Amino acid sequence: MSHEGTLPVSKQNMTIFGGVKSQGRLNRKKTAVMAFGVLFMAGCARDAPQDTWQPKGENASNINTLQWIVFPLAGVVGVAVFALIGFVLWRYRDKGQAIPHQSHGNPAVEITLTIIPALILSVVGVFTFRGIFQLAQTNDTQMVINVTGQQWWWEYDYPAQVVNGVEISQPIITAGQLVIPTDTKVLLRETSRDVIHSYWIPALNGKKDAVPGRINLLRLQAYKPGIYAGQCTEFCGLSHANMRMEAVALEPADFATWVANQQRNAQQPAQASLAQEGEGVFLNQCIRCHQVNGLKKADGTAAIAAPDENVYSGAAPNLTHLMSRNTFAGAAFDLVTSDCRKNIWTASPEQFGAAYLEGVSPKCLNQTNLRRWLRNAPEMKPMYADPTKLASSDGKYRGMPNLNLSESDIDKLVAYLSTLK
Amino acid sequence: MAMWLFLGSECLLFGGLISTYMLYRGRITQGPRPSQIFDIPFTSVSSFVLLMSSLTMVLAVTSTQRRDYERSKLWLTVTALLGATFVGGQVYEFTAFYNEGLGFTTNLFSSSFYTLTGFHGVHVTVGVIMLMALRGIISKNRDTGDRAEVVELIGLYWHFVDIVWIIIFTLVYLIPA
């Protein structure tokens, strides 16, 4: 949309220099046009999922309004300055004129040229001021979610509360994908268990760092159902690049369904199935770190994970409803095949809820990714799993280690994990 | 002039250390609290010693300016001794704290306390070394330029170390966390 707004400016720029032949000026002109063309065009791209110019929620829209003030203004200033420079370079090139008079300046001009930018900036300042306080507002929040970052995934903890009439009676703990109801002002209370991370869903709001020892507030609200992509944006070590997140917005009714499902315990796999064998492996290997709500040990007592004894950050994703999310390991890998992924991402807002709530069906399960993960997670996603380097973290892993599972164990585990709907 | 610049720069150094201490002084997860270990009378005496060393430093400077090198050697020695007493007191104090269970790594309060006062102590020590060297130079009659200038410059450094202590004494010792 800004194409209409920008192009004339660029054209104008060109006509100013139209008659100029010098290579120098030509290139500078190109530079100018390119850079500012770039600034503007980027503003109306419709492509990348993390585009910062496509707000899909209230806060992001507020920010976008500001962007639409400051970017064009910067562009106009830039074009004006370059026009001036271009004119000077052309007009006063050495044409054999006499050495100019040695004039030392002109205070009136100076002062004017100081005041004009000051005025422009005060205008920007006023809007900025308003924007900052607008975004800091949290008193009309409708829902609270605790968000905790750790190397290299996000955990979401929904405290018990009533949201739009839907009751969350048991706290919900999940990972990777944040599920929120549409048109609801959701307050994230962010913190971290190890280093600083930063939570960013560009379509819904700007970034807010998750700082260990502090709780930072960030408010999201989505207009429409859909998946909104994000990425950890504070450098947090080896797999910073693989620490992503997705916010999933569901219609309130769909959200109620999701909540109901999350509050159930995992079902026991059928007797004598491969999945049941997988449960055994899981109890053997994985329960050290991963919790599955309702899972019982062989003696019938509840199996409780102890990630704090094994992982430096003291947490590993809760896998109770692994198959209700369609990415895993910090939203870095697809749990569904690419076709199925496409269906979900491109679903219309009306159909999105149903598509998402279906979870990962056996047909859609991305076996390759999941198996690779179980075979050797650090190979897929760099992590501190090198035992020789664990001295500095009290012998605890940072991330998921390679467990040297046999292929048959992996078969069993995959079978078991796919029951965790 | 270089000295004044250097001191201006040092303001930001000690400012940083003091701020760190102020921020962290209440953050005590384990180990004794400051009020349990600070020995205010003792520290008051060392503060007084350091304060008086500033006076003797002034006397050293003025006597050098009068070219009264005997006096100036005397006052330099006294200043250095007072400084050494202060450092000695600090060493004693650190040992006492340590024995009461406040190691460098015990908690944030202790780390920032030792870092701040330790940095100050190092500055005093460097000052003492310079004073002694200066005394040696004067007595061996080895000239490195205008003596009064040099004594004055070291004097400036010395006073600066003193004023830093004035602040530390009040903020760290007298005002409880």
Added chain:
Amino acid sequence: MAIIERPTPTAAITLRAPVTPAQSMGIVRRPVTSTGWKSWVFTVDHKKIGIMYGVFAMFFFIVGGVEALLIRLQLATPDGKVLSADLYNQMFTMHATTMIFLFAMPMAAAFANYFLPLQLGARDVAFPRLNALGLWLLVAGGLILNASWFLGGAADGGWFMYSPNSGPVFSPSNGVDFWTLGVQIAGFGSLIGSINLIVTILNMRAPGMTLMKMPVFCWMILVVQFLLVFSLPVITVALVLLTFQRSFGATFFDVAQGADPLLWQHLFWIFGHPEVYVLILPAFGIITEVLPTFSRKPLFGYPFVVFSGASIGLVGFGVWSHHMFATGLGPISVAAFSIATMAIAIPTGVKIFNWTLTMWGGKIWYSTAMKFSIGLIVLFTIGGLSGVTHAVAPSDTQQTDTYYIVAHFHYVLFGGMVFGLFSGFYYWWPKVFGKMLNEKLGGWNFWLMVIGMNMTFGPMHILGLQGQPRRMYVWTEARAGEGLFNFGFWNKIASLGSLILTIGILFFLINIVYTARKGKIAPLDPWDARTLEWITTSPPKEHNFDRIPVVHHLDDFFHRKYQEDATTGELVQIATGEQLVRAEEANADAHIHLPSPSYWPIAIAVGVGTLGFGVVYGVPIMIVGVLMILGSSFGFVLEPSVAQDIDYDPPASGGQDTKELAPLG
């Protein structure tokens, strides 16, 4: 040790006392050779030190550049396989550290060292031996920083090394230890250097050169040194805290103990923001010399430019938290820092406008130096304007830590600083080496750099606004998008651009070689210049000026060449630069005393380096280091600066006695 060293009039006289060099140190004789490697290593001549700074910086520019090329190679395609995650993290950390601490600052120091005394009409800096010490400390720091590559991996926490990620748990290799020590030691070097340069500027100007007749380059260097003097101690605190945590078990950034990780961020950026002006202002200074020269006009609004420089420096201390908009400072702090940051655009704008208006009405000669200066104005403005878009805090929460930021700072750093430095190379090369850099190769150099630079960093604006975060060792198709704005296309363009950029820079290297071999001998005043450094031979003699110039005007050299015709008001040339230089030679002063070379600066630096390794590898080495430092400091202090037997007298006689040069330095 700055204490004992000040230039005093009386000292020179006392020095006549029979203290011979050999005696004064007891053990070693002064290294008085004036040729061979010793004449470089032990020199205290500001020109030689300046050249060594330059060589050092150029070397690390290439090192940092190769690191950047590896980064671009990795990012050219999705899921790049060139570097592992670990190596990539080391790469961008060291790329930035190298470029900033080992290229940009030393290169600025090179210019400052070489040209300050020349522009001020002085024989040397105030404390020549401290000057050498500053250089060697920097070298020690640089070696320590890069030694880490071979000793278990370089630092990998990013150039701002945020805690707690830089703590011992999260960065277990020794890389960060080397980093803190290296930066610390290089920082000491800069601190010493900056005190020295400030005293030089305030005390050693030629007769008649009031502060307001001083070249703007000197002014900008003065501001920069103040920024350094007041910001380096802050990073020192941060680095000390981090070193104590990593090496001695303190808990300053250990959250479990109640520490606050934001303390590091504040300390770092209180230093870090003034630091970016430390980087850009020398370049501003350079082009403020170049633009008037090639426009044949004095600077437009000299006082405005000077004061805007000073106020950029001052305000620069009040905006650091704009790097922390996303950390949860609270709306009041954010608003305050946001507005303060915008305010900086005003004095910077003054500079841009004054440069443009300097050219207005001029007679512009498009030499390569001039092209680079104009390049700076344009490219810096782009970077500055994107800087203003970050200053709008809510908008910045969308941009921070994306490639949009990377684009911003490469436009200001590369388009601004590096272009300024290159302008300086072309402008002053004849002064330093007596030969003209080739203008034709210079043209290639310039145009390829302009194209390459815009191709490399221009697309990063798009990438950032499309949501590509920085410091990612891979980017993925899943987030790349489609169509015109997908990451794939623009990342490729950027990587391609960096190749063009490299070729552009290679042209500069070729130009150097070509000039050394076949370059034209430079005339004494090749650019019809304006300031005092041109009133002596090229390269300048060891004592800089045969006669200390007496200054009557801003741009004194120009005014000695041209005068306004009383009746017509037109400028008439009354002398050529060449004639002026020859006139000076004919009236040379007798008895010029120059400070003599010394072993001690480099000896102290070696001691400091050893101490640094000791902090990583254990107390015994530390003790050795401390002893070395103490011993050589003692030698340093006790050594008179002038070895009697090599006092320099120029052959010519007939001039009057000149002032002595800082005899104690």
Added chain:
Amino acid sequence: MDATTTATDTVQQGDSHEHGLSDAMAIKIALILAAMTALEVSTYYVDFGAFFLPVLIILMIVKFFTVVSYFMHLKFEHQMFKLLFYTGLGLALFVYFVALATFKFFN
């Protein structure tokens, strides 16, 4: 450096001796400082109530500037020296106060 050959606004060093302070004066000042220190220490023994903090801080500041102005005779020095030192001091106060304020230190 010879004064006649230097620029007019060059900062001259070492012309401060003339207005240095006399020994007697120095001792007097030292006594005042000692008295202030005694008063400070007394806050440890005597309860000053609400005045406690302000008294200590004011005393600290007064002592600081007394030493700087007289012992370090900055009061009598060239304008430039004051500028150098007080810029450092002022900046330190400014940046660290602001930084601590962002930690809600003063609340």
